[in-house]
């Protein structure tokens with residue numbers, strides 16, 4: 001599956017669960033070796049290529065031959081889905097017509113107010129938008145929840 005196909009899939013299926021297996025490789029083949037991280041660091045844990053174990057060999061979690069490569073490109077959402085927001089959006093989707101509203105947005109604004117509605121749309125959009133992330137073999141297997149935890153800890157370490 002190429003990058004465009006993934007993006008289209010996500011944008012077309014806002015209400016469907018996008019498969020997010022740990023370390024799922026959604027972009028691979030020769031293009032994998034396109035520009036690696038500029039600073040030579042894992043974009044999750046922040047360790048430098050010289051500090052991480054390269055892919056390949058026993059215990060390698062990936063399908064395909066990435067032997068000797070330090071970082072593999074995967075996709076991560078811009079934010080974790082917010083349960084309350086997702087619930088509100090799907091409720092709006094189901095009942096706005098029955099409740100006599102012209103759109104889901106009108107229903108949401110009526111119930112939550114304009115500001116909160118805009119905030120929920122933004123959060124949902126972020127959870128459904130992915131970005132490229134070059135990760136070492138320790139990070140690539142993380143679930144998104146774990147990825148965010150590690151990523152945030154790394155950001156904190158590097159700025160303090």
Ligand SMILES: [Zn+2]
Pocket residue numbers: 042043044045046047135136137138139140
């Ligand atoms: Zn890492």
